[in-house]
Amino acid sequence: MSAVVWIAVGSLAVWVWLLLGQGFFWRTDQRLPDRAAPAHWPSxxxxxxxxxxxxxxxxxxxxxxxxxxxxxxxxxxxxxxxxxxxxxxxxxxxxxxxxxxxxxxxxxxxxxxxxxxxxxxxxxxxxxxxxxxxxxxxxxxxxxxxxxxxxxxxxxxxxxxxxxxxxxxxxxxxxxxxxxxxxxxxxxxxxxxxxxxxxxxxxxxxxxxxxxxxxxxxxxxxxxxxxxxxxxxxxxxxxxxxxxxxxxxxxxxxxxxxxxxxxxPCLADLWRMISRSAYAQLRHNPLVLLGTVLGLALVYLAPPVTLVAGLLGGEPAAAWAGGVAWGVMACTYMPMLGYYRQSLWPAPLLPFTALLYLLMTVDSAVQHYRGRGAAWKGRTYARPEAAPDQ
Structure with missing residues (x-):
């Protein structure tokens, strides 16, 4: 099999695992659990x-x-x-x-x-x-x-x-x-x-x-x-x-x-909100950043790319695997769109959204190495010397 087929099949395998083995993360049914009024309301x-x-x-x-x-x-x-x-x-x-x-x-x-x-x-x-x-x-x-x-x-x-x-x-x-x-x-x-x-x-x-x-x-x-x-x-x-x-x-x-x-309201506002802490989530580790970029590429970008490459290159296996992976991805996103009372048009665009998040994460790392760290409302936080479990 060609490299394109391998990538498409690998992405599909990851999506099957995410669908069934990652705690059913895509479901939106985790709401406040069953509860009863206490006999005495605490302060x-x-x-x-x-x-x-x-x-x-x-x-x-x-x-x-x-x-x-x-x-x-x-x-x-x-x-x-x-x-x-x-x-x-x-x-x-x-x-x-x-x-x-x-x-x-x-x-x-x-x-x-x-x-x-x-x-x-x-x-x-x-x-x-x-x-x-x-x-x-x-x-x-x-x-x-x-x-x-x-x-x-x-x-x-x-x-x-x-x-x-x-x-x-x-x-x-x-x-x-x-x-x-x-x-x-x-x-x-x-x-x-x-x-x-x-x-x-x-x-x-x-x-x-x-x-x-x-x-x-x-x-x-x-x-x-x-x-x-x-x-x-x-x-x-x-x-x-x-x-x-x-x-x-x-x-x-x-x-x-x-x-x-x-x-x-603007992409710039969302960009600042996400990028300010994205690299901190990766513990300011360049190897983890590299793994994250590669992982996002395989999971979110590979399905549409291999679908198109398979169709243009005459490789039906790549097109089939990439298309199915893209479909699974979109279906897992639909419950979240439903929770937000949104139409489903952003579901097939999730690879583009993931690309934006990838770029925001890279930008977060770039700002960190420029000494700007996590900037928010006029304050900048550099990498903690001994941050517990960040």
């Missing part, structure tokens, strides 16, 4: 790190203020050196909307060895622990919650005996680029961290979605977070690993009533 502290979020807070913060929670709950918003009046706006929104009590604090610039978000989370958690809450809800400033969100999270954690319950917020998909790139982001994440593997008893796979994490305070203390993960750029996965190492049980799934309100 919860909601910690919101916020840096230059004046555009997002008018939508996200009122949704937290309006939480219909039967137990004691309060909000700690940590203004991370914002320059757009985030802190003052949070106070004004609290007065205007009422609801849960809000404390706004500004801890100043992070100390060396800390990422900005985790520095803010550290101060929010320290203030919260003074109230001795049983749970902490860590949620980003661009996440909007339905009124029953906190109640459902706590009920799920209590009913299932989970120390960490995290929901992947439904991201915004309105512009053409968002529709092309955003569902694929969650699809690739679930392929890397299959939710079923995360959620099973005795799991070795650990992951969380940083926009919405309900964490048992006792588990946080036992895991030593956030201090133990203070350098993590991909803080949500590092948090889940720390809790799991501490003996905690974790759960991760897709959200139905938790949404990100941050827009990414």
């Amino acid at each position: 919860v502290a909601i910690v919101v790190p916020a840096r230059d979020e004046a555009d997002m807070l008018p939508v996200s913060l009122p949704s937290l203020l309006a939480q219909d929670y039967p137990g004691a709950a309060e909000i700690f918003l940590v203004d991370d050196c914002s320059e757009d009046g985030t802190g003052d706006l949070a106070r004004a929104l609290s007065v205007r909307h009422g609801g849960l009590p809000v404390t706004v604090v500004s801890p100043g610039e992070p100390e060396p060895g800390w990422t900005g978000k985790l520095w803010a989370v550290r101060h929010g958690m320290a203030l919260a622990r003074a109230r001795d809450p049983e749970y902490l809800l860590l949620t980003d400033a661009d996440i909007a919650h339905e009124p029953d969100s906190l109640r459902e999270l706590v009920a799920a954690a209590g009913s299932g005996g989970f120390d960490l319950v995290s929901q992947m917020a439904r991201l915004r998909v309105e512009s053409v680029w968002e529709r092309l790139v955003v569902p694929a982001f969650v699809y690739f994440f679930s392929q890397l961290y299959p939710f079923r593997w995360v959620n099973r008893v005795g799991a070795r796979t650990a992951a969380a979605a940083g926009g919405c994490v309900l964490l048992r305070t006792e588990a946080a203390v036992r895991a030593g977070v956030p201090e133990s993960i203070r350098q993590a750029v991909i803080d949500d996965v590092s948090l889940a690993r720390a809790v799991q190492r501490g003996g905690g049980r974790i759960w991760l799934g897709l959200a139905d009533r938790v949404d990100s309100v941050r827009p990414y």
